[in-house]
Amino acid sequence: MRRPIRTVTVTAACVGVLLVGAGGPGAAVHAAVRSAVDCADPGQPINPVPWPQQMLGPERAWPFTQGGGVTVAVLDSGVDAHHPQLAGRVADGFDAVAGGGSANDDCLGTGTQVAGVIAAGQAPAVGFVGLAPRVWILPIRVLDERGASGGVAAPDVLARGIDAALSWNADVLAVSAVSYTDDTRLRDAVARAVSRGVVVVAAVGDRGDEQATGIIPYPAAYPGVVGVGAIDEAGERWRGSQQGSFVDLVAPGGAVPTLQRGAGMTVVNGTGVACAFAAGAVALVHARRGDPQADEMVRQLLATAVPAAGGDAYGHGIVNPYGAVTDRVAGNGPEPLPALVRPPAEASPAWARSRELAIAGSVVALLVVLTVLVTAVAMPRGRRRLWRSASAAAPANRVEPDEPGPPVSLFPAG
Structure with missing residues (x-):
């Protein structure tokens, strides 16, 4: 991350004041040396x-947590x-570079920039606020305050800082420095x-615009670590963000x-501030869920x-604080269906009833249907016969003669 620097001249009088007011010669000398640094x-x-x-809308998650x-370290x-x-939410911390002492001051400014993205509180007439404005910040110094490291930490110092x-x-560990x-x-240390x-x-490191390939950032490349790359306002990869399988997420990191x-604000670039956005989202999830498992939070x-x-420059996508807090993620696989149970041999009284x-209902329905059919056939016939009996009269008993009668002329004579 780039930042302006200034040169401070420390006179003997200044050192004398520090000796009187710091509470001891060792603390005074340490403070004087720190003040002399650019x-x-x-x-x-x-x-x-x-x-x-x-872009991220963290205020939508604040009603929940x-x-x-x-x-967050x-x-x-x-x-x-x-x-x-x-103010009021930063612990004394630990100086892993010196091997002891506190880290609640910041000469380079990069740690304060990261902490601001995570935990800055609201201030009058200031639009900027951190993703998780009520978290407790634990500062761990792993970068030499003289700034010669360029954001790169010694691996043994990082290990000491993690422990x-x-x-x-x-x-939550927000490791914005890279080895x-x-x-x-x-x-x-990461495994622990x-x-x-x-x-x-x-x-994931800021060497993405270099011609060299195969530059692996640690601890982002270690198993179980969430590696975070940087995007700009257009949602595209910030040119310095490194690419590879170690990128799990991306977050704002350009301008x-x-x-x-000291005070006020600045505008910075880098995957370090992108890492801060992801760490802030994890802090929100942690606070919302109480005491969740680490793998559950990562999956969320x-x-x-x-x-x-x-x-491989974008991983799973852009960090989503609101979704991480409010959405419910299904398990690793589908839930098995319950086993089929054979019904008992003897039917229950309710089943028999x-x-x-x-x-009984089927019999009644059949009778109703038959009645309707019979009525539909009988009614028209009854009306045609004026409701008289349909039985025919008995035929007349005619006696046939034994002999034939006289011939009958079919055509009588004129």
């Missing part, structure tokens, strides 16, 4: 609602705990997180407004994604 400038006010919020009770450069939109997040009982070394220590039911969401260390996140252009009623 730290990112504070941001500027950005009032309109940013395009990622308009805003992420309260969930801890941000593995980056630390988080500015004094930013007005994060620290687990010791703080983080529910390009497959290291056993990092692989084992997955085995404990912690969802690990990781950026994204977010918080900046992937199954509710909005279809994208396709290919129903049978008797059916037979």
